[in-house]
Amino acid sequence: MSDVRDPGAPEPGASPVSGARRWLVLAAVSAGLLLISVDMTVLYTALPTLSSDLGASASERLWIINAYPLVMAGLLLGAGTLGDRVGHKRMYLVGLVLFGAASLAAAYAASPAVLVAARAFLAVGAAAMMPATLSLIRVTFEDERERGIAIGVWGTMAMVGAAIGPIVGGALLEFFWWGSVFLVNVPIVLAALVLAAVVAPGGSGGSDRPWDVVASAQVMVGLVGVVYAIKELTGPEPSAVAVVVAALAAVGGLWSFVRRQRGQAHPLIDFSLFRDPRILVGVLAAGMAMFALAGVQLVLTQRLQLVLGFTPLQAGTTVAAMALGSLPVGVVVGALLHRVGTRPMIVAGLATSALGTVVVAVASAAPLAWTVAGLLVIGAGTAAAMTAASAAIVGNAPAHRAGMAASVEEVSYELGSLSGVAVLGSLMAAVYTRTVVLPAGAPPWAAEGMDEARAAAGELDSGGSAELLDAAARAFDNGYLATLVIAAGVLLVSAVFALLHGRGRRDGAPAAAPGQEGQVNNEMRFCE
Template sequence: MSTTRPDPKRWLVLVAVMLAFLPVVLDMTILHVAVPTLTQALRASSTEVLWIIDIYPLLMAGLLVPMGTLADRIGNRKILLTGLVVFGFASVGAAFAQNAAMLIGARVLLALGGSMIMPCVLGIIRRTFEDPKERAIALGLWGTVGSAGAAIGPLVGGGLLEHFWWGSVFLINVPVMVVVISACFFLLPRVEKTTSGKWAIGQALLLIAGMISVVYGIKAGFGAKLPLVLALGIVAIGLCLLGAFARQQLRSKEPMLDLSLFSHPAIVAGMIMAIVATSSLAGVELTLAQELQYVLDKTPLQAGLFMIPIMAASAVGGPIAGFLSNQFGLRLVASSSLLLSAGALAMLGASDFHDPGFTVPALLALLGLTLSIGLTASSIAIMGSVEANKGGAAGSLEATGYELGTGLGITLFGVFISSVYARSMTLPADLPATLADDASRSIGDTYLVAQSLPEDQATALIDAGKAAFTATHSVLLSTAAGLIFCLSVLVFFMLAKYRGTTATAH
């Protein structure tokens, strides 16, 4: 049991790091709403659109653990402030990108900044809140800010796209960053306890190369962008690099990542929850944004308003998760919330979005609330299983789970959507054969092809695309429901022996 007196400014510190997390969340949700506008403005192909969205979580997946352990070595405050500055400059670059390639490059820099921010936020919370009940409340409030940012993101993005060019959805980050950097500079403690040892750049590069190779190989294989044999070869190389990294960690006197963290079932369960839940949520949100704008002909602002229930309900899920976990135990709260999420997704899959009534908004709110509770529960499980001096490393593992889930979710669900869409598409008989393949790749490509056709042909093609995407959307929601249901059962058993820790560094 810790005997250290609580930091009297701990709640102000929490405010500072929550503000730091806000722009990262805003960037991710604003982009989802802006995808249709981006596609048309930059004339981006479906592959380019996936890379614009996916390059961010792909690189984050490789960078988060090295940045988290670096923060444990030299201090969370330094890494956090550096990440915020990088994120701000990258936002400017993204806003004024002239083509898809430039936007992808700016997203690379956003990933670098984000990889510095995310593990530091969780690491600071873990170091600041030793009492497990206070920590559950703090993580719940942190989750609220993340969800509130997600709630504001689509609405702000839609409002901006009503009046300004697409780059404004990135430029909005700049004034936010000015406020956040100032708050963190003055509020975060300048003296921090750090772990001993050097930060081995060779180990970091090995981990980054391994993670990116595995994730890219999976993406390329499922996306049919590379021959299957070549994609499998890239995955195999990545696994070999990760194996070499793991062997280094076991033999090194100063390992970058303490692999004993994986001996905690709660940490493993928390990472699985983060990966599966975020992958499903990312796929559902991205698909919903396209359904609303491409199929239901809503403006970006109207789409943002339609998605408010899922985001607004998730904003209150964090504190509820902290309260319920203290009252009923993490195991029951985590598994029950995921089970309810699966039910909401299944019912949404059978709903008519053309006539939403009260049912669809209510189901979206239930989905947002329960998934938010589940994801906050994963944070409590992970951060409650480690000592304070390993908070950055544990936080980076959790954030890696989120980014892997987001990146792989968008990729796998994107490929899944393309496959189902192509099979569901009934092309007009008079459509030239040279355009048929392009038109059936995605609904965005359908609209691009329609722009080059006479009015009658264009209308027929768009109507066919809308029908195909509605069927695709239903299949995707049902599939996500099945994944979340399986996750709820798995988590129930994995958290059977969970007991949070109040231990401090030994």
């Protein structure tokens, strides 16, 4: 007897969800997803303040940001499988508890090392929650149109959370200490915990799918190696030994992960999924949209504060224009996908985001209104691309791989965000270090970053201080413009790839599993 289960059917032991309760389930999982996304970017505006208070170095600042998406990306695939085994409601509730506890630990961290550890602990809770959010939506919404709207809301929450993270951080720093950006999570966790416990459909899961801890560790080692190699290569004084060790760890971890997956009866990733161009394009679009979003937010919020002198709240309010641009788009796109198709929406969304990024780059010497306009365009484009990508991945996976497809989708989000911060953040720092021309009398360590230059300026007389800050600002802007150009180029190339790859294949029903040709879930049809 086949163990294949329709991904839209309730979990074993679950009860059907009807009436307004469905939308309460959506509210409960949206709150969790919003928390996960906000914590991805909330430190962008808080980073200068907490760096000063904790005495964090440039390397420690990078890991304070990267520990969260890095650990989460490494655990997501295993967490999705564990949810299939123990039940997605249970995973979501456990994830909320872990997230709340980690938020308390991060809020009262006494050193950069403790904060990095707390951020990693936050990622454990987020990894438990994130696959369960989409799985619970699939279980709860049986009507095709309602499910499309719910997935649109789901995708929009991811985008909005990432976009409002900086403004949340900025607003809290206006009145409280930097730990408040984590402490604010606790009441939201408690509310989502109560709501999900009452309204979310339960289920015992299935014991037929093992949880591969080894594979999760392998992929995490590989990702840590990749990020550390990038950080070291773009640092002011790269160490050849560190780069080689990190590269070996990356290659070894990822190679062993791929090899293990090919020999597993229940792999965390079935790489044959990527033979479907619709799924491949969706994964690429999701990753590249988050790559640009995270990178642009990081460099822009830093420039607004360190170069233009904005307060954290002012910087966060400016960057939140992305959220305003995305709010209506995700739901509208979700409602139109069955008519327009996923590929045109992905191409249009990525191209629109690229255009917005160019506008933000050109507007660096223009009035702030032009930057805000560019951010609105980026938000609209990213929301369209992410919503269509979600539908392309989940809607075109065969029924027996639906849970795996959801995990792959979420990993693409996290890897996109992680690589955007690591690559674009490191690129900006590298360009700054290599182009800054320190005036006479300035300490050499002012070349390490804009934060260090500002600290060094406080030790000089007024003339020397102004000269150093001017030189640092010019170098910072060199890096800022370079990162925006790279981000726009990546989005444009991704749009062209999405347009051309697999054009002969039409979006339609998910592919059937071997021997399951008559049992394909044909709930979601998306035509090109």
